[in-house]
Amino acid sequence: MAEDDSSLSVEPDVSADWHRLAPMALVFLLLTAVQKFVRENLFMFAGAGFGVAVFDWISLREALLIACGLGLMGLVGTMIFHRRFRFRIEDDAVRVRRGLLEKKELRVRFARVQSVQINQPFYFKPFELVRFTLETPGGQEAEVELPGIPRRLAEQMRDHIVGLRRVQASQTRPVDVAAEQAQVPADPSGGDRLYEASTWRLFRHGLSSNQIWLLAGLAAWFFGTFSEQFGAWADRQGWLDLIDASVFQSLWLLLGALVVFGLGFLLLLSGLLSIIRFHDFRLSDLEDRLVGVGGLLNRQEQTVKREKITGLTLKQSGLGRLLSCWHIVVRQTSSVEQEMPGKKKSFIVPGLNEEDLGLIGALVPGWHFPERQQGIDARFRQIFWRRTAGLVFAVLGALVWFKEPGALFVSMVLIALLLMLAAIHLRWKQWGWSLDGRQLWIREGFLGHHFDVFDLDRVQQVQLRQSPYQRRHGLANLVLVLPQGLVTVPYLPVDEAVRLANQAIHSAETAALHRV
Known part of the structure; x- marks a missing residue:
């Protein structure tokens, strides 16, 4: 894409022309198609002996011919998709036309974008090309994906979206290009360095x-x-007949x-x-946004607006407790009820030590790790102890009645019962919550730790659930619906659950701005 000196302005390269992807984008599209085909058909060919039956039915040469035919069809389809792919950058949006058999047009306003990603696979690096991705609230997948565009254009779009470069058309004063560029670091990770992860x-x-x-x-x-x-x-x-039995x-x-x-x-x-x-992960603070950069074969840059952050998740697995290793997941709006924090698109800060948890206040100003948390009612442990022990003894009693089991079998069942009771105790002990001003912390886990923190004004819906057992003992489960999914605090006293529910509703209704 030809550029003149005017492209050095602080505005993105807005043009009425439709642009194509670079020819190298064919490599990315073809690899993506192969990955999708393998992921969707691997279990069918590898499971239930189907793959062996197919190769018994056809010869190796026929299998290679079929594979070549499928590969040729995929290549032709990818070339057609690449040829029909167009995108255009407008003042406040990006417009994309794509489709293989059916043409689709999509327009995404920059104001709706909650996350920007710039990835550079190793085969794009010699050509200074990147994959530019935009995510909007409520989308399960990336809303806009532009593979194989120049890095310069991607960085201009990124800076415009996050608000560092604003369209100056409505302003009458002249724009000092040199001054504006001096305020915008060329390296997105060149702001205040918050964290670096060693190998x-x-x-x-x-x-x-x-x-x-x-x-x-x-x-x-x-x-x-x-x-x-x-x-x-x-x-x-x-x-098998040739193998010696002594083996x-x-x-x-x-x-x-x-x-x-x-x-x-x-x-x-x-x-x-x-x-x-x-690889070489760096987390930087650029005032109103966070930028994480890392990756060896696929250098990835993730940019998140602070105003789009709906919560944080702190996780430490059981093995992580032995290694004193944490990681933080920055949560955003998702249409998936229970989003997996480990998904590739998640903004993850890896390899944290215990003393690094103060980073929470740098990610979201005003937040800090709570010193104490309240646990849930002990009846959570009691009811599950009774149900588990009752079920095990009922099954064991039936076995004794119909067929006398051996002492070894009974011992193994009792040991398994003790392990299950210990697991229930650990699960109950990990549940907890803490309200620090407007921030609600919820702790859960088993062998490890799992903390969720969010502002109460983020709550979209509140539910109080009670089983017959809970009603008899004045307990309730508090379920909060957030932009990123559901969180639950079980076995709270009813009065406490109602107070938290009312406070969450009041905070959401009186919030100055709904930042979803």
């Missing part, structure tokens, strides 16, 4: 994050699926060693993935 902190974040369990689940699923299919195929080939004598020892090795490998992989995702 060890990022590795520790990967060790303590919940993605280790996701990797373990995927590994177990793949091992279970493909080992069964490989065993059946090896049996048909007659390979199976140390099978349990081998399985134990594989589990330990696999767990260590997954921990290492989780730490390395965290380093790749957040």
Whole structure:
């Protein structure tokens, strides 16, 4: 896209012309299409033996021809989509035309944008191209995605959206371009540096994050699926008859060693993935916005307006408690009832120590970590203890009545019961809440910690729920509907729950500005 000297002004490159994506955007679109196809069809081909049945039905050459045909169709479709993709930057909005068989036009006003992301995959870097993404309140996915546009144009749009560069058309005074540019740092992370994450902190974040369990689940699923299919195929080939039976004598020892090795490998992989995702992470404060920059293969810059922040989530897993590792998720408006904080689009501050929690006040001025919190009623623990123990003893009694179980089986059941009762106690002990002015803190968790904090004027709906047991004992569950989802405080005294509900409604109704 040709630019003259006028593009150096403080305004974004507003033009009435429609622009195309760069040719390198084809790489991104093709990789995205392949990723989507694999994600949607992986379980169908890998699960239930369907993949093995298909390859038994057709030969390898036919499978390669089918794969080439599908790849060619995907390439042609991607080229058509790329050719029809157009975007235009207006004074206060961006307009996008796209579609493969059906053309669609979308116009998004900059005032509605709550988050801006600029990603630069490694294959875009030599060409100074980026992927520009806009998110609006209530959207499950990115509202606007422009892959393969010049970095200069993306940065101009970003600065215009966050309010650092304003359209000067309505002003009669001349604009001092040099002075305006001096106020806007060329590097978005060049403001007040709030936090930097070292490589060890990022590795520790990967060790303590919940993605280790996701990797373990995927590994177990793949091992279970493909080992069964490989065993059946090896049996048909007659390979199992060639194995000496003495090999199976140390099978349990081998399985134990594989589990330990696999767990260590997954921990290492989780730490390395965290380093790749957040490499050289820097969090900066540019007055009315927060900017997080990090990433190795995909350098990502996330910009969030402070006025669009609806809350914070502080998380520390069970392993994170041993490593003293926290991370913060900046919450924004979402149409998903329970948004996953670990989603890729989430604004995450990784690898925090205990002493770094003072960063909360820098993210949202006036907020600070509470010193004390109130717990919930002990009847939460009592009722679940009774129900769990009653169910276990009922099942055990039925087994004793119809068939006398062995002492080992009964001992294992009793040990499992004790573990469940201990888990209920830990769950009850982690519940808590604290009201600090207008900020409500809610704590939950099991082995780790999970804190949610938000202003009461963010509450959109309040619900008080009571079971028959709770009504008899004067208790209630307080459910608050927020722009980012639901939060619940169970087993509160009714008077306390009503007071919090009324205070939340009053704060929302008297708020000077609804900042959703």
